[in-house]
Amino acid sequence: MIHIHLWLFISMIAAIILLGMMLWTNLRERKFHVRVPDLDSFEEGLPSIAGMTKAIILEGNRAEILQNGDGFFPALLESIAAARETINFETYVWWTGGICDEVAEAFAKRARERVEVRVTVDAMGAMKMKPRLRNLMKDAGVKLSLYHPIRIIDIGQLNKRTHRKLAIFDGKEAYIFGHGISRKWTGHGQDEEHWRDTGVRLHGPVVNAVQSIFSQHWIEETGEVLVGERYFPHLEHAGELRMHVLAGAPLGGVSDLELMFKMSIAAAQKELLIQNPYFIADEETTSLLKRAVKRGVDVKIMVPGKVTDSPIVNHAGHRHFSEMLNAGVKIFCFERTLIHQKILIIDGMWSHVGSTNLDSRSFDINEEAGVGIIGEGIAAELKAAFEDDLKACEEMKAESWDSKYHLWHRAIDRACYMLSGQL
Amino acid sequence: MSVPKARKPPKTRLGRWLAQTAELPYSAVILLVFLVVFLFVMIWSVLHERQSHVRVPDVGRFEEALPSIANLTGSPVLAGNAVQVLQNGDGFFPPLFEDIARARQNIHLETYVWWKGEICKRVAEALANKARHGVEVRITLDATGSHRGDDDLFDMMKEAGVKIALYHPFRLSDLALLNNRTHRKIAIFDGKVAYVFGHGIAQEWTGNGQDAKHWRDTGVRLEGPIVNSVQAVFAQNWVDQTAEVLVGEKFFPRLAEKGAVRAHMTASAPRGGVSEMELLDKMAIATAQKELIIQNPYFIPDQELVDLIANAVKRGVRVRLMIPGQITDSSIVRHAGHKQFQTLLEKGVEIYEFERTLSHQKIMIIDDVWSFVGSTNFDDRSLDTNDEASVGLIDRQVADELKAAFEADLEHCKRLDARTWSQRSLWHKFEDSASYLLNEQL
Numbered sequence: 001m002i003h004i005h006l007w008l009f010i011s012m013i014a015a016i017i018l019l020g021m022m023l024w025t026n027l028r029e030r031k032f033h034v035r036v037p038d039l040d041s042f043e044e045g046l047p048s049i050a051g052m053t054k055a056i057i058l059e060g061n062r063a064e065i066l067q068n069g070d071g072f073f074p075a076l077l078e079s080i081a082a083a084r085e086t087i088n089f090e091t092y093v094w095w096t097g098g099i100c101d102e103v104a105e106a107f108a109k110r111a112r113e114r115v116e117v118r119v120t121v122d123a124m125g126a127m128k129m130k131p132r133l134r135n136l137m138k139d140a141g142v143k144l145s146l147y148h149p150i151r152i153i154d155i156g157q158l159n160k161r162t163h164r165k166l167a168i169f170d171g172k173e174a175y176i177f178g179h180g181i182s183r184k185w186t187g188h189g190q191d192e193e194h195w196r197d198t199g200v201r202l203h204g205p206v207v208n209a210v211q212s213i214f215s216q217h218w219i220e221e222t223g224e225v226l227v228g229e230r231y232f233p234h235l236e237h238a239g240e241l242r243m244h245v246l247a248g249a250p251l252g253g254v255s256d257l258e259l260m261f262k263m264s265i266a267a268a269q270k271e272l273l274i275q276n277p278y279f280i281a282d283e284e285t286t287s288l289l290k291r292a293v294k295r296g297v298d299v300k301i302m303v304p305g306k307v308t309d310s311p312i313v314n315h316a317g318h319r320h321f322s323e324m325l326n327a328g329v330k331i332f333c334f335e336r337t338l339i340h341q342k343i344l345i346i347d348g349m350w351s352h353v354g355s356t357n358l359d360s361r362s363f364d365i366n367e368e369a370g371v372g373i374i375g376e377g378i379a380a381e382l383k384a385a386f387e388d389d390l391k392a393c394e395e396m397k398a399e400s401w402d403s404k405y406h407l408w409h410r411a412i413d414r415a416c417y418m419l420s421g422q423l
Numbered sequence: 424m425s426v427p428k429a430r431k432p433p434k435t436r437l438g439r440w441l442a443q444t445a446e447l448p449y450s451a452v453i454l455l456v457f458l459v460v461f462l463f464v465m466i467w468s469v470l471h472e473r474q475s476h477v478r479v480p481d482v483g484r485f486e487e488a489l490p491s492i493a494n495l496t497g498s499p500v501l502a503g504n505a506v507q508v509l510q511n512g513d514g515f516f517p518p519l520f521e522d523i524a525r526a527r528q529n530i531h532l533e534t535y536v537w538w539k540g541e542i543c544k545r546v547a548e549a550l551a552n553k554a555r556h557g558v559e560v561r562i563t564l565d566a567t568g569s570h571r572g573d574d575d576l577f578d579m580m581k582e583a584g585v586k587i588a589l590y591h592p593f594r595l596s597d598l599a600l601l602n603n604r605t606h607r608k609i610a611i612f613d614g615k616v617a618y619v620f621g622h623g624i625a626q627e628w629t630g631n632g633q634d635a636k637h638w639r640d641t642g643v644r645l646e647g648p649i650v651n652s653v654q655a656v657f658a659q660n661w662v663d664q665t666a667e668v669l670v671g672e673k674f675f676p677r678l679a680e681k682g683a684v685r686a687h688m689t690a691s692a693p694r695g696g697v698s699e700m701e702l703l704d705k706m707a708i709a710t711a712q713k714e715l716i717i718q719n720p721y722f723i724p725d726q727e728l729v730d731l732i733a734n735a736v737k738r739g740v741r742v743r744l745m746i747p748g749q750i751t752d753s754s755i756v757r758h759a760g761h762k763q764f765q766t767l768l769e770k771g772v773e774i775y776e777f778e779r780t781l782s783h784q785k786i787m788i789i790d791d792v793w794s795f796v797g798s799t800n801f802d803d804r805s806l807d808t809n810d811e812a813s814v815g816l817i818d819r820q821v822a823d824e825l826k827a828a829f830e831a832d833l834e835h836c837k838r839l840d841a842r843t844w845s846q847r848s849l850w851h852k853f854e855d856s857a858s859y860l861l862n863e864q865l
Contacts, residue, residue, distance in 0.1 A: 002452055003444040010441070012455045019462035025599040036668045047675035051655035052668060054497065156468035205499070212494040219697050223476045225495065225706055232490040263668055 023156075036266035042347045045267035046374060050244035052263065053256040055372075057244045060237025061204030063373055065353075065381050069186035072179050072199050073099060076167060079201075080106045083169040085230045087117045088214045090166045092125035092355070093180025096133055100181050104133045108140035116230075117142040120217050122162045123149040125180070145221040159422075163362065164247070164369040165199075165355045166214050171231045174202045174210035176245075176354055176371050178341050189337050192307050196334070196389070198341035198382070200353050200371060204238035209245040213369050216247070241375040248356065248368040257356050257370070258363035261285075264346055268292055273345040273386050274301045277338060278313045278357035280420050285358075286320040290327040298330075302386070305333030305394060313359060316416035322405060325398035332393035339389065342370070343382055351379045360421050476727060477702060479709035485790040488710035489817060493687035495706070496699040500687045503680025504647030506816055508796075508824050512629035515622050515642050516542065522612045522644075523549045528673045529559040531611040531657045533812075535568035535604065535798070536623025543624050547576040551583035560585040563660050565605045566592040568623070588664035602864075605660055606805065607690065607812035608642075608798045609653055614674045617645045617653035619688075619797050619814045621784050632780050635750050639777070639832070641784035641825070643796050643814060647681035652688035656812050659692070685817040689797075692810040700799050700813070701806040707789055708732055711740050716788040716829055718745045720781060721753065721800035722760045723862050728801075729763050733770040741773075745829065748776035748837060756802065756865050759858035761851075768841040775836035782832065785813065786825060794822045803863045 039045050050057045066072040080087060080103075087110060094100060111117045119137065121129070123146040137144050147162045148154060167175040177199025179185040187194030202210065215226050226232070248257035265272060265288040272292060279301065281289065293299050301324075308314045325331060344352040354370020356362045373379075433439050482488045493500045509515040523530060530553060537543060554560045562580070564572075566589045581587060590605045591597060610618040620642025622628040630637030645653065658669050669675075691699040708715060708731045715735055722744065724732065736742050744767070751757045768774060787795040797813020799805045816822075858865075 001446050002449055003446055004452060005441070006443045006445050007441040009445050009447070009455075012459055015459050016455070016462060019459070019466050021595070022466045022599050023462060025597055035666055037670055039670060044672060045670050047651065047672075047677070048658075048668070048670040051651055051675050052658050052662060054655060054659065056499070056501070056651055056655070058499070152464070154468050156465045208490065208494050208499055212497075212499075215495050219477065219495070219702065223478050225477055225479045225491070225702070227480055227482055227488050227491040227706065227710065229487065232494050234490065259662065259668070263670070267670070 036263055039267050039269070042267050042269050042350065045263065046350065049260055049263045049267070050372065053246050053260045055209070055244040055246055057242050057374070058205045058209065059242050060239065061202060061206045061241045061243045062239030063241055063243070063375075063378055064201045065378065065385075066177065066199040066201060067385060068188040068196055069099070069179065069194065070188045072177060072197070073186065075201060076175065077102070077106055079167070079169045079173060079175070080110060083110060083115055085115060085170050087115055088166070088168045088211065088218070089118070090120040090162065090164050090214055090217065091181055092122045092161065092163045092165065093182050094121050094126045095128040095182040096130040098183045099186050100129070100133065100183070103181050104137050107142050108137050111137070111141035118145070118218060119143070120145050120147055120162065120214070120221065122147045124161050143222070145218065147217055147221060159365060161366050162217055163355050163366040164213065166210060166369055168207065168211050168214055171211055171233045172203070172207055172235065174207040176200055176202065176210065176369060178355055185340075192337050195338045195340045198343060198353060198385070200373070202243070202371065204241075205235045206243040206245060206371065207235055208232055213245065213247040217367070241373055241378065243374065244372045246354070246370045246372065248363070248366070255363045257368055260352070261344075261358060261363070262288060264344060264350075264352070265289060265292055268297050268346045269295070270347045271298045271345070272300070273343070273383060274358070275339060275341050275343040275386060275389070276358045277304055277308070277340045277342070278310065278317070278359045278362070279303045280313060280317045280359040280417070281320045281324065282420070283320075286323055289324055289329050293328040300330045300332065302332045302334055302339060302389060302393060304338055305335040307335065307338045309338060312416045312419065315413045316420045318409075318413040319417040321396065322398070322402055325396060325401055331396045332390060333396060334389060334393050336392040343386070345379050345382050345386065348379050348383065349376050350374050351382050365422075477697065477705045479706050482710050485710050485712045486792060488706060489793060492703060492706045492710070493815060496689045496703045498652055498687045498689060500685050500817065501648040501652065502685045503682065504645055504649045504684045504686045505682030506684045506686070506818065506821050507644040508821065509618075509620065509642040509644055510828060511632045511639060512542075512622065512637065513631045515620060515640070516629065518644060519610065519618065520545070520549055522616055523553060526553060526558055526612040528613050529561070531561045531654070531661075533563040533605060533607050533609050533657055533660060534624055535565045535606045535608065536625050537564055537569040537572040538623065538625035539571060539573055540626030542626055542629050543573065543576060546624055547580050550585055551580045554580070554584035561661060562587045563590055563605065563657070563664065564588070565590045567604055586665070588661060590660060590664060602808060604809050606798050606809040607656065607660070609657055609812050611650065611654050611657055614654050614676050615646065615650055615678065617650040619643055619645065619653060619812060621798055635780050638781045638783045639779070641786060641796060641828070643816070645686065645814065648678045649686040649688060649814065650678055651675055653814070656688060656690040659690070660810065683818065684821060687815045688812070689815060690810070690812045693807050698806055700811050703795070704728065704801065704806065705731060707787060707793075707795070708735055711735055711789045712738070713740060713790045714788070715740050715742045716786070716826065717743070717801065718782060718784055718786040718829060718832070719801045720747050720751070720783045720785070721756045721802045721805070721865070722746045723756060723802040723859070723865055724763055725803070725862070729766055732767060732772060736771040742771075743773045743775065745775045745777055745782060745832060745836060747781050748778045750778070750781050752781060755858045755861070758854045759862050759865055761855040762859040764839065765841070765845055768839060768844055774839045775833060776839065777832060777836050779835040786829070788822050788825050788829065791822050791826070792819060793817050794825050796825070802865050804865055807863070
């Protein structure tokens, strides 16, 4: 036992309350309910979706879809080999072995050949990356920056990770994707050891915008500013597609990605296709989806079935399934492997590809990047892939879901959903 | 509770009560101390300013850096805009009233200052009148900046149908946000015409900068594709405060080219990391090649900015800086700024104090090709705390026009020189140092 003066005791309590308040008011998620007016066509909403998320629509771009590891890694390695002046790369997951070594060696080789190579890896996502790989790259002259390294003075930032996946070559070619650098992402989504994912390769003025997203974290971590033609060349039109790039950097206020997601559901008129590995609908999303069905929109959502790397997220996602199913939302569980791609396709004319999951972690905490593409060709290609994936899916039915949805399962789902602010 | 072995018993009842001791287990005390320290570290790591030492490489020509400057600060360069420079209240309010009168579908205004006076009444009545005629009118008002405003006027506007959102009003649950204000000054009409300016809605901003009661300020009126970007900036804080999403052609129309000016809109809302405005200032100063003109009412450069400016002079850039003289609305800011003057003067920076009235405009002009106009001051409050909005204009004519105005202002300035400056009174030096201690909040 110890005697302490009452004033000391009171001031400590007061300090705890005040600091606790400060922290809470800073970090708490501010609830908001997006009110989106009714529209006649989805297209009418697009400039607003871009504008509200701090982007503008850029004309004259080209896109290629890269499916799974087999479609992605060979293209990436080719671009690495072809770059002449600068390579900028950002990712969350980067482990060791197989493809991880291959990519690291490719970067190292180019750095030795005097190409400027900059790599941002999330410090948490790179936990499984062996120092051997880091040193290989650093020794070759690759500038490697760890995003938000684990440091006591940054304890308030540790929860915030970069989940962005970007690559930019010579400022002229950009990749936006969902793949991590790990063996799991190789192959063609054939089994549980080879996941399904999707990325895009872009040419045209939009590449400048992707470069500036890469630069944000680069400046923050290293202080180096990328100036000049090598990074931001004047880009001629390279195709017919209009695009807008989204980079979520939440912290206070309304998250751009959440806004984009909710606005696009609210504005869809005919068809809404969602593929996402982490889908946790909150009350508002649920009601926006129900309203979409009522308007006559065909809503199909594809989520992971038994193969998932995060059972908690899966369970939290179940929270509103019954309500959605009964309202006519079609939900499919992909059974062959983990579907990791984050795809939105609306009205056969707009698609969104990127790193953003449909959960609070992506909306409100992490840093994400994605691209909205306006074009029927790309939408049709992604839709064909969606329909192909449907063959490996089991459709959930309202009756069978409800009849099998036991008390115990419900309890787990609710418990997981309560954590959803962090998932 | 037990009575302590006090040396001198406190006199008041409260004092006596507080001087008692409480008996607590060691573990509880350790836990309390731990909690205080832990929370303090947490809050500090969330809020502290991360020192950013921005390294900008050398470029041959300033124009080479422009795409980087625009892209890295949040907006690509958009071609095909028309720009009209609006000087002082006399140049600003009449066109503003005209555009209010002309608007057919919607009017958006975001501002920091809304005080009292005839002009506030006129603006409020003009906006209320439009709202009564079915035009959607939205105003984002900073809760602190409009604190002195006339509540009757706000009520009158609300009754007429104007939607007013107070930005970061004082609420206990938003304690940590209270220091973050919106200092942006923008107006958008039908999504087709935009204003970006430094003026507040107050009597001080009327007139022609003729005396201490009528301040000097500058804004621009924009038409063309850049207006979409200004609308997007307005939409950010609007959706934050009201959750209303602005959707459709009437807010974001497809905009045809209206002129020959290339423009980029820079808006910052600092939340950790390097703010867009800080990056822009540093990049622009680091890449200027011939001439750098800065006109700013609140100029408190940090060490890195001072170094960048000194380097510019060394490269052969003519650097001219105009700041307020005796007439200022914030003498603490003025003094804090003085802290670095000796160095700047010795390095060869020309510093002028504007004497006629408060020069409130925030202008940068570089190499006769690029001008930057808006709300952004040259201090930590603008660079690291508040929400700001300014527009970069790539055009020789606009740069020439602003430079001519700068040179006309020079005639009402006193130039500082290094010798006499170093001989300023001890008291003045003390004020400068003391004020500078607070610089992160100024």
